Amino acid sequence: MAVLRWGIAGAGSICDDFAAAVRKLPVQEHDIVAVGARDAGRAATFAQKFNIGKSYGSYKELSEDPNVDVVYVGTVNSTHYEVCKLMLAQNKHVLCEKTLTLLLKHTQELIRIAEEKKVFFQEAVWSRFFPAYRKLRDQVSSGAIGDVKSINITFCKKIAVEKRAVGSGTLFSLGIYPLQLIMAVCGPEMPEKIQACGTLNADGVDLTLAITLQYKNGTIAQQTTSFEIGPPDEAQIYGTKGTISFPKKFHAAMDMTINGTTETFPFPDSLVQNGLQQVKRPGFVYQAQEVRDCIQKGLLESPRFTHQETLTVSAIMEEVKRQIGLNYDSLYEFGDGH
Amino acid sequence: MAVLRWGIAGAGSICDDFAAAVRKLPVQEHDIVAVGARDAGRAATFAQKFNIGKSYGSYKELSEDPNVDVVYVGTVNSTHYEVCKLMLAQNKHVLCEKTLTLLLKHTQELIRIAEEKKVFFQEAVWSRFFPAYRKLRDQVSSGAIGDVKSINITFCKKIAVEKRAVGSGTLFSLGIYPLQLIMAVCGPEMPEKIQACGTLNADGVDLTLAITLQYKNGTIAQQTTSFEIGPPDEAQIYGTKGTISFPKKFHAAMDMTINGTTETFPFPDSLVQNGLQQVKRPGFVYQAQEVRDCIQKGLLESPRFTHQETLTVSAIMEEVKRQIGLNYDSLYEFGDGH
The missing domain is CATH 3.30.360.10 (Dihydrodipicolinate Reductase; domain 2)
Structure with missing residues (x-):
């Protein structure tokens, strides 16, 4: 795998922050190939802003896109459970915003499914990747x-x-x-x-x-x-x-x-020169890099969280x-x- | 009352700190007239160090000294209860080191006795007097x-x-x-x-x-x-x-x-000029002053604690x-x- 092909589930502010950070990484390593949101118009606007080829008006369509390797789930907390389940059902790798779910039994269920499916599944505890x-x-x-x-x-x-x-x-x-x-x-x-x-x-x-x-x-x-x-x-x-x-x-x-x-612990010079520190959460690059490293190594979770x-x-x-x-x-x- | 006549119960390090601070206050306002400890030799050494006229080898003798207006109790925590009771029995005003006692019922009892006796009784929460x-x-x-x-x-x-x-x-x-x-x-x-x-x-x-x-x-x-x-x-x-x-x-x-x-919030110039800041706990002067102010006003406790x-x-x-x-x-x- 040279390039990791991201799908983005959600079009709110945290997805905006994540996409902006990923776009500062080398495109031969990280691409964003699709975005899905409940509202097709918002998804399209988001796709345009970040030069993303595909947009969908549902999470289900996003989950079915064969070009997506990993989905970043950046929806509101209360929907993480259902959106992650959709993505896992299609054997997508998943990076889901913290807090993963609101109920222990939901967290247990998602991890069980991910481990059964043998896909990379990660709670986006971005602090840990600094x-x-x-x-x-x-x-x-x-x-x-x-x-x-x-x-x-x-x-x-x-x-x-x-x-x-x-x-x-x-x-x-x-x-x-x-x-x-x-x-x-x-x-x-x-x-x-x-x-x-x-x-x-x-x-x-x-x-x-x-x-x-x-x-x-x-x-x-x-x-x-x-x-x-x-x-x-x-x-x-x-x-x-x-x-x-x-x-x-x-x-x-x-x-x-x-x-x-x-x-x-400064950000890498090459990313700073590419304007990394102008985005809202430059630290998101660390977790995107960690996800790619783990998937390349065949890991199902990051040893860092x-x-x-x-x-x-x-x-x-x-x-x-x-x-x-x-x-x-x-x-x-x-x-x-x- | 021009001068407040202190007795010191205990001859350990906190009594040393307290006596050292009081000795920086004007002697026409605060005098130390007696010290009592379990060990007569230690009491005598303490008396000599701080130029105190009387020393006793027991707390009971100290409690019976008619020249003592107020007793500073600086013994170990586990003995505050019994030493305070001795002093209150002789109608002495009391400033007792914190923590007052180790058991709620002991604290309740001491405060009840002090209020019945109508003497000034104060836990030495010196922070509060800053x-x-x-x-x-x-x-x-x-x-x-x-x-x-x-x-x-x-x-x-x-x-x-x-x-x-x-x-x-x-x-x-x-x-x-x-x-x-x-x-x-x-x-x-x-x-x-x-x-x-x-x-x-x-x-x-x-x-x-x-x-x-x-x-x-x-x-x-x-x-x-x-x-x-x-x-x-x-x-x-x-x-x-x-x-x-x-x-x-x-x-x-x-x-x-x-x-x-x-x-x-600096210490008063006059006390600094008198070498206050060379003593270990210069802040003890504030509680000594508060005790005198309260007793002069006929208060039974400080409104500050x-x-x-x-x-x-x-x-x-x-x-x-x-x-x-x-x-x-x-x-x-x-x-x-x-």
Whole structure:
């Protein structure tokens, strides 16, 4: 495989960000060959904007396009489950936006199908594909900060959508970022203790949420996510011998401070010269590259964020939902036969 | 009352710090007239060091000294209860080191006795007497940062004693500092939800502890305290319109940043000229001054940290102990008739 042929499911802002980033990559490695959305007009406009050959007015048609190798699913959270199922049914590789689904049983089912089908299936936890995260894991495992005792993360944005119908809320829109960082340090096993406090709006969506996780080895992690305040985007990892922190954005980390020394991880020069930093989320290039690398190697998941991690995040979220009274079941009353 | 005559119960390092600070205050306002400790030799050495006229080899003798107006209780946590009871029995005013006691029922009993006796009785939450804390409360109540949604505090020190026999552990040695800050913002009412995760050592003492408090109005506060890592001493208060943070030490705050602007609260020039900043805890002067002001006004508690706040801290700690399996009851098996 020289070129990886992308299909884009969705035509909203995150698809826009992803397509813009992919278009900065060499076209002999990454092409976007089709886009599908519920609205054919929006799909066509999107196709025109990004010079994409095919557009479809449904996800099903996209799934049936034989020229598509991998589908990027960038629809709203509440539809990831059904759109992924469509793509997997056609044996497409899939990169699906985080959070993968709103229910643990849906996450389990999608991973089971993907593994049966032997296609590459990846939750788009783009933070993990930044070079800084590789360095983070190396530093933690080499003992650079000793035994990690405390992790504190605050990630808040005032801009997010607070609508239950699309599966928003801070848990599903922001919560996975601190969770993945905690797991990058503590590993993919379930924590021993999960505690959550949240405030919900009248629509039943969490606006501010605090989660504490305690691991068997004694590490205790605290995270706060909120739509009501902003913009803290901070993380500290405290060990017995030192501290790792992200002085600017932890979730799209270009800088990381280890025991007082800050290291910067710039984008490749060739992409910067091609205008990468003019797009909204240049960091999306890392996950597109990772997907191609994995598929070329015949992997079914990225070792940088595994199915086990997706399942653990989903199981933690299930318990958090229970504790704070967050319930999205009714969104699926007709969708999966209940 | 021109001069407030202090007695010091205890001759350990915190009593040393307190006496050193008081000796920088004008002697016509604050004198130290006696010291008592279990060991007469240590008491005498302490008396000599700070030019104190009387020393006793027991707390009881100190309590009976008619020249003592107010007793500073600076013994180990596990003995505060019995030493305070001795002093209150002799109608002395009392300033007792935090944390006041290890059991809610002991805290309730001491406050009941003090209120019956109509003496001034104060938990030595010295943070609260810093000018920055007055400004903090003014700023929060005037809406400078809007509605407070999240409070995040990390307070860790590697130097602390980890012995159950003296009532140490991060909850009782460090935990009150973030708790008092949270209550300075959220008020003295009990939170609606209390969650705690802690790791205990073989002696049953908590080494790292995370507490989450959720208040009726929606504020969620998270705090971490630890003896295993250090020295984070940080606090952020996030509101819908802005942020207050303590850029250096939150627990002995000389600087406070409100919406990006840092204000400094220096010690009075006269005390600085008298060498105040050469003592270990110059901030102790604020609580000594507050005690004198309150006693002069006939107050039985400081409005800057009230009995209600002491009771709420104690009740929160009782629930935290229950959740993490921290138990100090056996320290009192013979002490109070159980």
